[in-house]
Amino acid sequence: MHYVLKKTGVLLATLLLVSLFAFLAFEIIPGDPTTMLLGSDYTPERAEALRQSLGLDRNVFLRFFDWLCAFLRGDMGTSYSYAMPVREVLRGKIAVTAVLSLMSWVLVVSVSVPLGIALVRYQNKAFGRICNPLNQVIMAIPTFFLGILLTYLFGLVLKLFTPGRFIPFRESVSGCLRYLLFPALAISLPKIAKTARLLRASILGEMKQDYVLTAYSHGNSRWLVIRNHVVRNALLPVVTYLAMSLADIVASSIIVEQVFVVPGLGRLLVASISNRDYPVALSIVVMIASVVVVMNYLADILTQAIDPRVRLS
């Protein structure tokens, strides 16, 4: 219990620091929201008036405090670029990115674990010989490029979907999920390769343990030893990795959304940063940071639930 409390404290402190740093980062980078809004012809008085109306003339820490209080109450402020509440701007987009991320994560979990085990089981068969180098190659492809490859292959050659024509949820749920499957593939393929490799290495490491010898001496075959004794132990580091990779997946989805013209948070984040639309950018950054931090937190809790040794140390 003490462990959970301590971790929760760290979680809250991290979130606070992350939002403060994000806030300060926007303060430091050159470019001012007022010049982006006013354009080339404006008088200093008009710029000053706008700064005042946006509250930009006040001390940065005071502004941070106000922003934080409002954010905690669920008020994300008003977008500079769209002159409407950030909540309105984000509406619908959060769901798209969340579905895409979740879908990719489910793909990673459901494919990589059996694949990792199979890689050990058929290590010296043709399967292992082909998969290992292939894994290496897929791991090395940048998500962006993989996205273009998949668009070309599945969209233009096999015509399984129409690249650029996203089908919104409300039009057709299955159509939407089908469209999102391809960006999800682009996100998850490198992760699947990485996770499978990690699991394979973990299992092979476990195989050197003494208890494996004992299991063999009971007359078990190699596969039975792996299935009944090794996999469970070997999964530990993989669970931590999988939990944390959800954060990574959210980050990749931002990039992949651009390639597949998916109207999620990604393009909005990029655009709001270059337009210096801080309320929008900050809200998205803090939301993504929260996902990352919370997933790390859950991974920690989960690991210690699975393995009591972590709690003791």
Place this chain on the structure above:
Amino acid sequence: MKKRLLALVLAVLMTAALCACGGGKSQTVQATDNPTGSAGEQAPGQELTVGIAADLDTSLDPHVSSSSAGTREVLFNIFEGLVKPDTDGNLIPAIAEEYTVNETADTYTYTLREGVRFHNGKTVTVGDVVYSLTRAAGLETGEPLVSELGGIASVEAKDDRTVVVRLKASDAEFNAYMHAAIIPEGIDPNAEVVGTGPFRFASRTPQDSIVLERFADYWGEGAKADRITLKVIPDGQTMVMSLRSGAIDMTNHLSASQIADLSDLTILEGGSNIIQALYLNNDFEPFRDLRVRQALCYAIDRQGVIDLANDGHGIPLGSSMIPSMGKYVVPELLDVYRPDAEKAKALLKEAGCENLSFSITVPSNMPAHVDAAQVIVEQLRAVGVNAEIKLVEWATWYDETYKGRRFESTVVGMDTHSLAASGCLARFVSDSGKNFINFKNDEYDETYRKALATVDEQEQTELFKRCETILTEQAANVYLQDAASFAVMQKNVSGYRFYPALYIMDLSTLERTA
């Protein structure tokens, strides 16, 4: 363990089932809205999707001068002024049926066309025109929203069809600014987008799309398509894929290299109406010396830039004038600096700048300028000048380079907001707020002022030409090109036309043919 395995298997099965059921459904969706579609599609009910590279600005207020090029292009379809440009660069009557100018060119009288309606159904009255022009010219606030209209002294309605615009000083070019949008009196254009153009604004989703609908009560010929969705696709590669897949019907936001593998679609080539140059900060120590600036002009081969960075698609420029503004162009200025490495080296030696090195600031979101800068760096290396590209984000470029004038040189394209020559030349007057290159030349200032005050068109044109000549002789900048722009559309889409100046993407003539 067994339970977990079971859960795992279930998860896999579920994913598979999801994909499978998704498959069946959307195939039927694809079949019904296949863009290469059946003969069933007649003129009414046409819907087209057009790809645009950036979302529109926050404010769709047509009088906001800071609007981006992409926003202006679209607003052209929604708003109209008393006059509007046609595809040949002439001004044709729009909301005004006709206009007259007095002899001293300081009073313009416009007669309104009868029965022009706003998108909200109201008829355009003189009150709306007076309101719009007063607002755009800032007559009440003292701060013009549209800086070109700063010369207006008063706007008044003579009767219920006639509006008289009086200027502070003579300006023979004034009519060129009168494409400023007319909006209904008493409407906040930030909140409501109401104009008189062939399309009305229907809706927008931030960073995703904008929907325009045909305005049935348009006074003129009216739009061909009933509904046009503008889809925001910032990545060029993705734009190409979307064209290939048929997700979009047209775009005019692709570069020469990007259209190379789209040869099976319809491609139209036009100018992009910008003045691309290596803009030199005339206050940067080495560039204060005319000989150094001239040396750069001799060292840089603009045709080489066009060939390498734009696959040869571009019109070379000798000075600050958009080539489509025919009568103002001075073709001889192209020959003032013929590429000559020896001469460049000699001039640099004379100026004591043999080991010149400087930075070229380029906005990283504009690949056309980045490519041009890369060619320039190589060309300068040949004469022993060491130039280094500094990529900055657009907001930083705007703040530091343009507003703050803290730069050594930059490759960008400058545009104009009117069909008047002054649009290209006003920024180089010493005390202009837009003179970001810090150009100072007394003869230029005087010639420019004289040109503005000249009523005789011939004489005025000569004076503007003299201004361009001064810019070239003084090597204010190293002028490069007006890069080509391309409209790419599906084989069954036609009717797109280019305009010679300003930012215009005329969607009214775009249509799908069987």
